Amino acid sequence: MKLSIVLSTQPARFQAATFKGDLETNLRHIADLGYDGVELAVRDPRLVNCHELDRLTRSYHLSVPAIGTGQAWGEEGLSFTDPAVEIRHAAIERVKSHINLATHFGAVVIIGLIRGIVKPGVDSAQAMAWLIEALQCCCEAAQTAGVCLALEPINRYETSLINTVAEGMALIGQVGADNFGLLLDTFHMNIEEPNIEASVRSCGRRILHFHVADSNRWYPGAGHLDFKSILGTLNAVGYRGWVSGEFLPQPDAETAAQKSITYLRQVTGATL
Ligand code: LER
Ligand code: MN
Numbered sequence: 001m002k003l004s005i006v007l008s009t010q011p012a013r014f015q016a017a018t019f020k021g022d023l024e025t026n027l028r029h030i031a032d033l034g035y036d037g038v039e040l041a042v043r044d045p046r047l048v049n050c051h052e053l054d055r056l057t058r059s060y061h062l063s064v065p066a067i068g069t070g071q072a073w074g075e076e077g078l079s080f081t082d083p084a085v086e087i088r089h090a091a092i093e094r095v096k097s098h099i100n101l102a103t104h105f106g107a108v109v110i111i112g113l114i115r116g117i118v119k120p121g122v123d124s125a126q127a128m129a130w131l132i133e134a135l136q137c138c139c140e141a142a143q144t145a146g147v148c149l150a151l152e153p154i155n156r157y158e159t160s161l162i163n164t165v166a167e168g169m170a171l172i173g174q175v176g177a178d179n180f181g182l183l184l185d186t187f188h189m190n191i192e193e194p195n196i197e198a199s200v201r202s203c204g205r206r207i208l209h210f211h212v213a214d215s216n217r218w219y220p221g222a223g224h225l226d227f228k229s230i231l232g233t234l235n236a237v238g239y240r241g242w243v244s245g246e247f248l249p250q251p252d253a254e255t256a257a258q259k260s261i262t263y264l265r266q267v268t269g270a271t272l
Pocket of ligand 1: 113152211246
């Protein structure tokens with residue numbers, strides 16, 4: 001099992017980006033703790049020096065399995081489903097720039113909250129139509145670049161668009177792109193899925209990335225989720241991708257990251 005953890009390259013309001021602040025210090029901590037990779041949450045690729053990022057991650061022997069895009073929504077309000085056409089277009093252009101960044105690392109591009117919410121006054125069928133159109137456009141650009149897009153079902157308290165794995169799987173059918181799949185997050189699944197293992201099985205080969213946090217969004221082992229069973233199921237469906245920690249930096253980022261990796265190695269043993 002390859003383990004990564006989320007690091008934000010810019011200051012961010014999103015609390016569950018475990019590491020924020022000085023990039024090199026964080027990369028050193030993450031590598032020292034034994035992680036294999038780092039998932040980069042990037043608000044705007046124009047704000048990062050791609051070559052420096054590449055140099056630093058290589059020097060700490062860290063892969064970059066995924067690029068998160070959600071801060072473009074969280075900090076700037078860009079989304080695929082905004083009623084203003086210029087905001088929808090800006091969101092698509094922003095994700096295309098994330099796709100370009102992803103090519104340097106062989107990373108998946110995450111579609112989390114940049115999909116948006118159904119804003120007041122917008123018909124939900126219209127929002128879905130905008131979402132599908134934007135995803136088709138981004139998947140086409142990603143296909144040319146050799147990149148995959150992973151949409152994350154997100155709990156009802158953060159968006160009303162695609163809360164469950166079943167809704168995510170239906171969306172995959174509507175988008176109709178081979179390079180489109182899902183990112184499953186145990187925190188969201190604990191809220192929305194009747195049975196997390198059954199939902200993992202229903203998604204199978206369409207799982208492109210995986211986030212772990214416990215039921216309280218603290219590090220795995222701090223809540224009541226059964227990670228032995230969940231990660232065993234993930235392995236059983238043939239998932240050989242990354243398991244990425246995205247949890248609150250409680251009591252602090254280093255302690256949380258250390259407790260997570262120790263716990264996950266312990267519950268999965270030598271088998272995964
Ligand atoms: C992002 O990966 C996520 O899980 C969401 O909760 C972002 O708000
Ligand atoms: Mn997540």
